[in-house]
Structure formats: C-alpha cells, structure tokens
Amino acid sequence: MANFVLVAGARLGAWAWADVVPHLEAVGHGVHPLTLSGLADKHGVPAGQQTHVQDIVDAVDSADLRDVVLVGHSYAGVPVGQAAERIGNRPARVIFVDASLSADGEAFASGGPDGGAAMRAAIAANDGFWPVAAPAHYGGHGLTDEQVARIVAGSTPHPGATLTEPAVLTRPLSALPATYIHCLLPDGKLETAWAGLLASYGWRLVEMTTGHWPMFSQPRELSQLLLETAGE
Template identity: 35%
Template sequence: MTTYVLVHGAWHNGRAWERLVPLLTAAGHRVLAPTLPGHGDRFEPEAGLEAYVADVVRLLTEEELTDVVLVGHSYAGLVISSVANDAPERIGHLVFLDAMVPVHGETALDVMPITRTLVDAAARSDAPDRVPPLPELPAPYGLFGVTDPGDIAWLRSTLVDEPIRAYAEPVRLDNPAAAAIARTHIHCVGSEPEGITRRPVDDRRAQVFQLRSGHDCMITVPGELATLLLKLA
C-alpha cells in the first residue's frame, strides 16, 4: 500500500480531489487530501507559504508517514518543494502536477511572473491582503480548465481568496537530502491560457508526463490522472 498526500493549489481546498481519491483508494492505497490553512473552512487570514508547509509537515509527522507520494498541484509546487526540504525522510516521491517548480529563495512571483498582475490588482482593491481567484474564461479555458457548467458552479463555490503572504514568502531548498527524492512532472496540455508559460524541467532524472486536460485535471480527467499516479505506487 502506498500513501498519497494530495496538496491543492491556490484558492482551492482539499475537496478539489474528490473525484481522484476514490480511484486511488479502490486500487488499495491510502490517500490524504488536506485543506491548507486559510482555505475552505480553515479561515486564517495571515496564512502563507510557511504556514502551508508547516501544516503538511505536521500531517506527515502526526500520521507517522514515510515513503509518501507527495503531490502538489499548481501553486502547491512551492509547498511540496519546501516540505521535501524540511522532511525528506518522509517522502518517497514528489509529483509536480501542472505545478510551479521553484529554486531556493524564489517566491511565486519569481516562478510565474504573471502572478504579479494579480497581486498588484489586489493592492488596489478594498482587500489588499487577499488575491481573488482567476475569472472564468471563454471555452476552452473555462475556470481553471473546467468547462462543464455544473462543474464550474461547484468549483466556484469552493474557491476562496488567497492570502497575499502566500505569494511573498520564499521557498527554502537548502537541504541536500531533498535532492535525492524521486520526482515526476505532469503537464496539462492542450488548453493553456495565453500568458501562462511553464518552465522547462531542468532535471534529467525526473519523469515527465503530458496529460491532455485543462489545469484542474483532478476534476476534468480524474481517471487519466489516477492511471499516471498509480504508476508511482
């Protein structure tokens, strides 16, 4: 049995994985999909990257987990990178799911500069400490790549503004032990919005898969995503 820990990205919460979790558990594996501080019903306006990382490390420690497949979606690429830095002995595999891939000392603004536009817009609003979710776009982009009207309505009901601190706090990647952890990158392809660019994977040891899907692939193609993740069990 493999333990998967699924970490959602900005604005989302643990419910984003509801369609994927049963597919992994049906294959005999344990799955944990925590909601990070400041998301879902965990209202913490001062939360940020450091709080997210501490929360996941606490989960790994309290559950006494080892050899975990740690999956980070989108912004959570920063989260799982720092978790690996703090608790490399508990992680067997890192999966960057259409995710930001940072280097030491970078913030989300460094990894994906387009996020600066979101932060600047928030600074001019009535809630300068919170960044609203991206708006729905015309098909085929939809809301984070989700285009079914019912799914869009459900997804929108789960989203919250992201604490601006999450974009300002840098990752810590100064533990050499983390470099030995196996890595897989899953890139969602076929409907990338204009202006969103992905860094090349600068690691010959890493596996790279492509998944034809919008960004929130756990909602739109959970079966195909499960097939890829089960290869790592």
C-alpha cells in the first residue's frame, strides 16, 4: 500500500486534508497530512523555502516511509517538487493539485503578470508575512459559504521568505513520475504556457470541475483521483 504525504498550499496546514484522509485510510493506505513550519499549529516557527523542503524530507525520513505518494497543492507544489528529488527512490509518484511548479532559481512570488510585485508589497506591509485572504478571494471556486468560513478561520499568515526565496533543483521536474490535477473553476482554462510545459514533461493531466481548493469543495472526488493516480 502507498503512503500519501499531503501538503496543502499557502496559509493552510494538515487540518485542510481532514475530509480527504478518511477516504484514503478506508482502503488501507498510510496517510500523513503535513503542516509546514510557520503555519497552523506551527505558527511562529521561522521558515524560509528550504525549511519547507526539509519539513517534507524529514516527514518521509523520520517515519521511514516507502512507496511514497507526495501530494502538493497550490504553493506546496514548489517545496514538494524539490523534496521529491531529495528522498531518493522513495517517491512512487508525485501529484500536483492545481499547484505551482518550481524552477531552479525562481521564486513562487515571481509568478503572475506583475512578476510578484503585489505579493512582495503585501509581505513587506505585513511584517514579513503574506496576510490571510478575505472571504471574497474564494468566490467562484465551487465552495459553500460554510466551506469558505472554515478556510478563512483556519488560515494563518504565510511566512513571506518561503514565497520570495528561489527554488533549488539539481534536475528538471520532468524527471519526476508525476501527475497534474487542474481545477477548472473559475474560468475553465489552463494557461497556454502551463499546458505546453506539462505536455513537454509528458505528465498525465487530469481535470476536476471545481475550484482551487478541492480538498474542501470535492474531497471525495479528489480522494478518488489520488487513489487512481497512485495506482498508475
């Protein structure tokens, strides 16, 4: 059986996977939701991007996990992609859930049409943290008001250094045995640049008819995709 290591995106922690964990455990898999340093119950712990990479590596090494399926959602795709190449032959597969992908020397904050200027400004104005998003940020993503309230209530400001420091990769991500899950809401489009990149990697691309936080909006459907993908 596989060992799923689940890493949620910015501002979130292990708690974000609460509705997914039972579906994976029900069929006998090991499930290890992870809170990265500086977030949720680890809020206040100093963290840079390499801290988050090491958090993932340590979670795998300390439990001596084998047949690992690394799952990175949103921001977590950046440290997960780096961690995957540092745990030897343990990853059976890497699954990126509507995630950012790391490139050597590039920071998460460098993405977007403004090159990350707005994110960097927000971090500078909030004592080095990316502030928690307002409820309106989650509109159009297939979430109920209750789900949005749950996300906002559980979120913590995100350590800014993890977003602005560059990724460190010794080999291209295309070398990973990976699948990319793209969430279609709100606009149903995968950016042309991303589509071309994924095609060049030769990864399987899977779509979900929901928004950027499927562990809340469609946990059962996401769990089934994770199970199907892990068995490939």
